[in-house]
Amino acid sequence: MTIYSTMPLELVYDGINHQPGPYVSIKIGDVQLQIESxxxxxxxxxxxxxxxxxxxxxxxxxxxxxxxFGHPSS
Structure with missing residues (x-):
């Protein structure tokens, strides 16, 4: 992979090893959402x-x- 950028590499790769989450799936009415607590x-x-x-x-x-949200349903 090649990245062309005028920004310093420290800014481009900042947070690359950070894993987001954990996520919870809930249903509100007829909509299924993924939320982060x-x-x-x-x-x-x-x-x-x-x-x-x-x-x-x-x-x-x-x-x-x-x-x-109340009690999440997984």
């Missing part, structure tokens, strides 16, 4: 896994949004 009962949406097409346009379900 921030604190107990609060998570950050990583991505939508399944749901109707209009769910992808709802701003409250956009990645990065913090949501409250």
């Amino acid at each position: 921030v604190t107990p009962g609060v998570g950050r949406i990583v991505r939508l896994l399944d749901g109707p097409l209009d769910a992808y346009l709802r701003p409250e379900l956009s990645p990065g949004t913090l949501i409250a």
Whole structure:
């Protein structure tokens, strides 16, 4: 792999060995979400896994949004 960049390599490869997660899958209504736990009962949406097409346009379900959740279902 060749990377052409004007940025220093330290910035390009910063965090390359950092493993994100752990992720939890929850279902809210008819939408399946993958979230990353921030604190107990609060998570950050990583991505939508399944749901109707209009769910992808709802701003409250956009990645990065913090949501409250109860008992996650794996």
